[in-house]
Amino acid sequence: MxxxxxxxxxxxxxxxxxxxxxxxxxxxxxxxxxxxxxxxxxxxxxxxxxxxxxxxxxxxxxxxxxxxxxxxxxxxxxxxxxxxxxxxxxxxxxxxxxxxxxxxxxxxxxxxxxxxxxxxxxxxxxxxxxxxxxxxxxxxxxxxxxxxxxxxxxxxxxxxxxxxxxxxxxxxxxxxxxxxxxxxxxxxxxxxxxxxxxxxxxxxxxxxxxxxxxxxxxxxxxxxxxxGGNPTPGRANPMRQVVGLEARIIQLRSVEAGAQVGYNGRWTAPRRSLLATICLGYADGYPRNASGTDALPGGTALVGGVACPFVGSVSMDLIILDVTDAPSAARGEAVTLLGGPLDLEAVGAGAKTIGYEILTSLGRRYGRRYVGL
Missing domain, CATH: 3.20.20.10 (Alanine racemase)
Known part of the structure; x- marks a missing residue:
């Protein structure tokens, strides 16, 4: 430690x-x-x-x-x-x-x-x-x-x-x-x-x-x-990843096709869907522009290794994921928001910004673990 x-x-x-x-x-x-x-x-x-x-x-x-x-x-x-x-x-x-x-x-x-x-x-x-x-x-x-x-x-x-x-x-x-x-x-x-x-x-x-x-x-x-940011955009990143971010699922719920999700109902379920809400939001430095709407896709999280899209607005303390295709989704499960295939560039693109902003916005509410030395 x-x-x-x-x-x-x-x-x-x-x-x-x-x-x-x-x-x-x-x-x-x-x-x-x-x-x-x-x-x-x-x-x-x-x-x-x-x-x-x-x-x-x-x-x-x-x-x-x-x-x-x-x-x-x-x-x-x-x-x-x-x-x-x-x-x-x-x-x-x-x-x-x-x-x-x-x-x-x-x-x-x-x-x-x-x-x-x-x-x-x-x-x-x-x-x-x-x-x-x-x-x-x-x-x-x-x-x-x-x-x-x-x-x-x-x-x-x-x-x-x-x-x-x-x-x-x-x-x-x-x-x-x-x-x-x-x-x-x-x-x-x-x-x-x-x-x-x-x-x-x-x-x-x-x-x-x-x-x-x-x-x-x-x-x-x-x-x-x-x-860990890629200094050669468009090519493979020659640097090692430094930062990983995980949050936990606090609640699961099923919604029917046509249900509107999040503030102002900006995302509509296209099918019967299983949704997971995680304890993380823009107060933690995750950009609100990562919201997933009917018009534009947003951010992504990995649930048991399965890519699950953000649905609805990123709110102050919570983000909703569509985990319909993630069989391991369960209350209390840790989901990955930064790490593995979700590198800084991918997360930045999902939030319609750049990796620099993702890094420098990392919030103070996270428990921080330093490893590797």
């Missing part, structure tokens, strides 16, 4: 199982593929599996660089990885420099204003970790424009004053090999990296590890693939 477990068998209605061994194996696979240092993106509560268990497992395996989105996430990561380099991706909000210093966190700076504030703080003699410089090569979201970065490179004074230790950019479409954006971004970043000789650089995200001829530079930043 892991110290991170929260399973209470007599009270939990649903259980989330996280395979930390698979997480570590995925990180090692990506590091080997890159041929350089692989960091780990652990933002959004480590994509829903928990920052503390994820960072503990990865740092124990040798990961030394982590990326989070917010300061609060960085503080949590620091609590279990005292020696790691922890970058905060979402930039430097005004007046926060002292918090970065207190927790030895590295801001990812993406504007001249951020550079100026951080440089001014460093000039006071404050002890801080090296920051990262973010250059925008195509997202139009965060980061310096390439021309701004090249202007900085000509003088180097501003970069030195800010104590920059890493240069980075972010792909906008690396999961699609046919999209020319990645090649264009990589070329632009190569020009910028060459203007900062000796400065370590980072380009690859999860899917970037699988782009032909894409340079790894000093550090890569896998995220989704670490947690």
């Amino acid at each position: 892991s110290r991170f477990d929260t399973v209470q068998p007599h009270t939990d209605a649903a259980t989330l199982t996280v395979d930390l061994g698979a997480l570590v194996a995925n990180w090692r696979q990506l590091a080997a593929l890159a041929g350089s240092e692989a960091g780990a993106v652990v933002k959004a509560d480590a994509y829903g599996i928990g920052i503390e268990p994820a960072v503990t497992a990865l740092s124990g395996a040798g990961c030394r660089s982590f990326f989070v989105a917010h300061l609060s996430e960085g503080i949590r990561a620091r609590s279990v990885a005292p020696e790691a380099t922890i970058y905060v991706l979402n930039g430097l909000l005004p007046g926060r420099c002292a918090v970065y210093a207190e927790h030895a966190l590295s801001p990812v700076l993406g504007s001249r204003d951020e550079l100026a504030e951080w440089s001014g703080f460093r000039a006071t003699g404050a002890a801080v970790r090296p920051a990262a410089l973010h250059v925008d090569t195509g997202m139009n979201r965060l980061g310096l424009q390439p021309s701004e970065a090249l202007d900085l490179a000509r003088g180097h004074d501003a970069v030195a004053a800010a104590g920059i230790g890493l240069l980075m950019t972010h792909f906008s479409a690396s999961e699609d090999e046919a999209d020319p954006a990645s090649e264009r971004q990589a070329a632009d970043f190569a020009t910028i990296a060459a203007a900062f000789p000796g400065l370590p650089a980072s380009l690859k995200n999860s899917s970037g590890h699988f782009l032909p001829d894409c340079p790894s530079y000093a550090l890569t930043r896998p995220g989704y693939a670490l947690y």
Whole structure:
């Protein structure tokens, strides 16, 4: 039993199982593929599996660089990885420099204003970790424009004053090999990296590890693939599954053909059907868009290995399944909502969203079991 477990068998209605061994194996696979240092993106509560268990497992395996989105996430990561380099991706909000210093966190700076504030703080003699410089090569979201970065490179004074230790950019479409954006971004970043000789650089995200001829530079930043998401859509998933989700049947009932099911009667039974209600809903992070209606199919669960469709609306705490073709369906039986053939991509498609949203929405009401280490 892991110290991170929260399973209470007599009270939990649903259980989330996280395979930390698979997480570590995925990180090692990506590091080997890159041929350089692989960091780990652990933002959004480590994509829903928990920052503390994820960072503990990865740092124990040798990961030394982590990326989070917010300061609060960085503080949590620091609590279990005292020696790691922890970058905060979402930039430097005004007046926060002292918090970065207190927790030895590295801001990812993406504007001249951020550079100026951080440089001014460093000039006071404050002890801080090296920051990262973010250059925008195509997202139009965060980061310096390439021309701004090249202007900085000509003088180097501003970069030195800010104590920059890493240069980075972010792909906008690396999961699609046919999209020319990645090649264009990589070329632009190569020009910028060459203007900062000796400065370590980072380009690859999860899917970037699988782009032909894409340079790894000093550090890569896998995220989704670490947690079992497919970084090569349309092809077999090269990553191991990390997350499994089960809930239990609380009630069975038979309905006649023509019966309307769930809120607003959005699904109509086409035959005499056996329905099972499970203890899980959108309050647990399962998207309401997974509802099964007369117009559109929704999500799927496995009952005794049989795929059973969601019928009616996903409600706050409950989901109804059509288990007519599942002979093992019984009150109290565990059903699988994530795991095996129901991988992140399949579950995301059933909920009319993407696997990223499925992961990062994983609810706090689940009993959590951590295995594999």
